[in-house]
Amino acid sequence: MTAGGNADPRPAPAGPVVPAVEDYPDGISSIDTGYVRPRLDASHLIVHRGRAAFVDTGTTHSVPRLLAGLDAKGVPREAVDWVFVTHIHLDHAGGAGALLEALPNARAVVHPRGAAHLADPTRLIASTRQVYGDEVYARLYGDIRPIPAERLVVTEDGTRLALAGRSFEFLHTPGHALHHHVILDRDARVLFSGDTFGISYREFDVDGRAFIMPTMPPTQFDPEQMHASIDRILALAPQAVFLTHYSRIVEIERLGRELRAGVRAYVALARHHAAAPERAARLAGDMFEWLSTALDAHGFDPDPAQRHALLDDDIGLNVQGLLTWLARCA
Numbered sequence: 001m002t003a004g005g006n007a008d009p010r011p012a013p014a015g016p017v018v019p020a021v022e023d024y025p026d027g028i029s030s031i032d033t034g035y036v037r038p039r040l041d042a043s044h045l046i047v048h049r050g051r052a053a054f055v056d057t058g059t060t061h062s063v064p065r066l067l068a069g070l071d072a073k074g075v076p077r078e079a080v081d082w083v084f085v086t087h088i089h090l091d092h093a094g095g096a097g098a099l100l101e102a103l104p105n106a107r108a109v110v111h112p113r114g115a116a117h118l119a120d121p122t123r124l125i126a127s128t129r130q131v132y133g134d135e136v137y138a139r140l141y142g143d144i145r146p147i148p149a150e151r152l153v154v155t156e157d158g159t160r161l162a163l164a165g166r167s168f169e170f171l172h173t174p175g176h177a178l179h180h181h182v183i184l185d186r187d188a189r190v191l192f193s194g195d196t197f198g199i200s201y202r203e204f205d206v207d208g209r210a211f212i213m214p215t216m217p218p219t220q221f222d223p224e225q226m227h228a229s230i231d232r233i234l235a236l237a238p239q240a241v242f243l244t245h246y247s248r249i250v251e252i253e254r255l256g257r258e259l260r261a262g263v264r265a266y267v268a269l270a271r272h273h274a275a276a277p278e279r280a281a282r283l284a285g286d287m288f289e290w291l292s293t294a295l296d297a298h299g300f301d302p303d304p305a306q307r308h309a310l311l312d313d314d315i316g317l318n319v320q321g322l323l324t325w326l327a328r329c330a
């Protein structure tokens with residue numbers, strides 16, 4: 001998912017009621033940001049020796065949920081040192097400014113290509129309003145608060161930052177966006193991947209096994225960079241990866257292989273339809289068919305309505321990203 005998400009959210013698919021905060025090993029919890037539908041968009045909270053860091057924030061509307069998550073974990077607001085944003089798309093960083101206003105000691109950590117937009121979100125706001133219109137913009141994103149320059153920390157590839165002595169390493173991983181970095185927690189052997197390692201909605205889990213798919217939004221999607229970034233993550237052999245959409249996955253080697261197959265397939269479909277009239281519709285149709293075949297093999301519920309409800313927004317975004325990329329290479 002990216003700045004966009006769903007312009008006109010449909011009702012969430014039926015499912016079990018899931019708690020807003022879910023706990024994992026090593027002091028890591030996921031908090032549902034409430035963006036669009038349940039279990040679409042996660043913030044992660046890391047608590048270590050009484051200090052805390054967030055990874056991604058959802059939107060400004062998500063901030064009360066994040067603060068409630070802190071309360072639920074018994075962490076005072078003064079104990080939050082870091083707000084790590086994986087990239088500046090609004091479902092990841094839209095709430096960072098408002099969150100920092102509630103956290104007196106925290107600083108935001110951002111890729112160098114994203115820093116100026118967090119300090120002055122005017123352009124981010126204008127472009128999003130232009131795409132979605134004022135009403136949808138207000139409903140999905142709310143007011144985006146600027147972050148004072150002295151509260152921004154800009155990473156280099158390989159930057160390490162500590163949370164009460166626990167080290168987090170930032171790796172620049174283009175592919176989904178040029179302003180994307182991922183965060184490696186070497187001690188826990190886990191990685192926070194934002195959108196670089198794709199999307200895995202928990203609704204697709206079958207017998208505890210995850211289903212994964214790439215996310216390729218406009219305007220900076222690049223398949224070669226995406227493959228290289230996925231390979232870089234696989235080479236680190238993490239035990240688990242925390243995705244923003246949605247939270248913890250294991251079996252990283254298998255999922256990495258499947259993710260790479262998805263990238264190759266989508267790119268081949270895009271090239272195949274590049275010159276066709278109505279290429280966006282054809283590409284969307286073929287992408288749904290490809291995913292449906294993969295979901296059949298995965299053993300997922302064959303009901304097409306359920307599949308469309310879970311897939312169509314991301315397919316639409318991927319089509320735009322692929323066509324933008326093709327136009328850029330032409």
Ligand SMILES: [Zn+2]
Pocket residue numbers: 001002089091092195244245
């Ligand atoms: Zn996203």
